[in-house]
Amino acid sequence: MCGIVGMAGQGPVNQEIYDALLLLQHRGQDSTGMATAESSGVFHIHKARGQVREAFRTRDMRALLGDIGLGHVRYATKGTASNEEEAQPFYVNAPYGIVLVHNGNLTNTRELTTELFHKDRRHLNTSSDTELLVNILGSELQSEITGPDLDPSAQVFRAVGRVHERVEGSYASIALIAGYGLLAFRDPFGIRPLILGKRPAAQVPGGEPRDEYIVASESLVLENAGFEIVRDVEPGEAVFITLDGTLHAQQCARNTVLAPCSFEYVYLARPDSVMNGVSVYETRLRMGERLADTVAKYTPAGAIDVVMPIPDSARPAAMQVARKLGIEYREGFYKNRYVGRTFIMPGQAVRKKSVRQKLNAMSTEFQGKNVLLVDDSIVRGTTSREIIQMARDAGAKSVTFASAAPPVRYPHVYGINMPSRHELVAHGRTIPEIAQELGCDYLVYQEVDDLKAAIMEGTDLVDLDMSCFDGRYVTGTVSDEYLAWVEGSQES
Incomplete structure (x- = not known):
């Protein structure tokens, strides 16, 4: 999961791309x-390495000349987060010169690595699948030029059609081809988001007016920039x-x-974005509506005095849970906004340490109360366990x-850092066993069909x-x- 524009x-375009990357910072904080x-x-x-405000200085911005460009914020799912060589964009000098950024994860990297060396005669210098992708695009483009x-x-x-034939997995990509223009393409399943925007032509002193275009991971980038x-x-x-x-567009996959x-x-997405015609915020409200029914089904009457969100992404769902159950909604955790998102931080120890830096429990909201804490998800369980203990330390009765x-329960291989089943707290455990592992009195999960319905309700989507x-x-x-190979490579 990364952010691209x-x-x-x-x-x-350097300043507008910088501003767009700030808006996409939630999608990756390892490098930019x-x-x-x-x-x-x-x-x-x-x-x-690091976040956007840390990475770009005035001298860097002055050197980024040109009317066309791209940008990236990285959350490492392949390769090494600490390796600056694996920061994007990646560059190859043939044909013409190509610079590329990529959001997603390729799942046939072993085969592609072998092909690139023996068939395409191209050299890879990192373990990044983005370097694979730019080299495959370059090789296929080279073969098309007559x-x-x-x-x-x-x-x-x-050339993009041949990329689709060779590459497996998820990829939303943007590339610059030297002397020609900007290319954007999306995998045949549309797993990772990519949205197109336009700013109508305006007269420019000394030049011909032309339309301006933008492609980005989330719609909020377009709206913020006036596209x-x-x-x-x-x-x-x-x-x-x-x-x-001039804009050209074509379907390139069979x-x-x-x-x-x-x-x-x-x-992953900000609530003020719309993806694939679906409002993220409204989806999270519907998730809360459906979760409320499940909470009522599996918790005893009178077991909850107040509903509290784990800020920020769980807030819409928590609001709807409280409204539907008729229980008071309160904010018990204060968030330090200068600490990164704990889920996307590399390493369990870093995540655990960051939870208490990120959140502070206000004892006046917890003292003597039976609290229902609503979070967007539970992945490794490290964050949830710490939060539950913080609520108890603040005086929660239950x-x-x-x-x-x-x-x-299963690894995510399309661009989210959940590569190992053994890291997932729900893998191989029943819900009561997970509750014991986390240290809570009751544990309630959204039903799979309810999540699917919350996202797809009132849309044209037919699959997720x-x-x-x-x-x-x-x-x-x-x-x-x-x-098994992915898990083994992560552990080695």
Whole structure:
């Protein structure tokens, strides 16, 4: 899970891409990077570890020249979070020069690595699957070129079609092709989000007016920058924006189905975004509505005095739980907003330490009360266990814990750092066993069908990736052998 943005403008795009990355910071805090291109084809690239405000200095921004560019915030799911060489964007110099950013996870990296060396004769310098992807795109584009120039409406789209044939997994990608323009494409299942926006042409002193375009992981980026939302990039589709502002779009995959990641709606995305035509905020309200029924079913009458959210992503669900159950809603935890999201921090020890830095329990809200704590999900259980203990330390009489998502029992291989079943607190345990592990009096999970209904209600969606909840991997290419290999590579 990362955040990506690409922009083709009428003037310098560095500041607007920087602003967009700030809005996408919740999607990744390990590293960040930006690339811009001048019309001559010269790339300017800067990337560094840490968050956006830490990574870019004034001198860096001044060097990022050009009217077209892209940016990335990284949350490591492949490779090493501490390795600055694996920060995006990645660059290859042939053909023409390509810079690429990627959100997602490739699931046939072993096969692709072998192919790139023996068939494509290309060298990989990191373990990042993004480096794999940019090299595959470069190789396929190279094979399509027959003359001195590049035809964006034919050669680029055929190359993307070959990428779809070779690559498995999830990928929303944006690339710059030196001297030609900006390319964006999405995997045939649309697992990771990508949305297209447009800002109508305006007269520029000394130049011809042209439309400006943006592609980004979340719609809030478009709205904040004054772009009108055109549509989501379709699964398997590629969009190419030339240097003169002309938009080309074409479906490049044979068999496509929209099956977006359900965890985007549970936790990853900001609530003020709309993805695949579905409001994240309204989805979380519906999750609360359905969770309330399950709470009422599995907790004794009178066992709850107040409902409290674990801020911030669980707040809409908690509000609806309280409203439907007719129980008082209170805010018992105060959040320090200068600490990163604990779920996406690498390492259990770091997560555990960060919980108490991130949250403070106000004893006046807990003292002598039977509290229902609502969180968006429970993954490893480290954060939940600490929060439950904080509530007890603050004087709670009893603690019921509710998850707006079902039990996470299976690895997530499409771009979220849940690679090992052994790390998941729900794997191999019953709900009473999980409650004992977490230290709560009662534990309630959202039902799988209720989460699916909360996301899909009133939409055109016909499928979702819910693999971490139900073990069904929508691409159909994830085997038990692959899962074992992923777990082994993480442990080694």
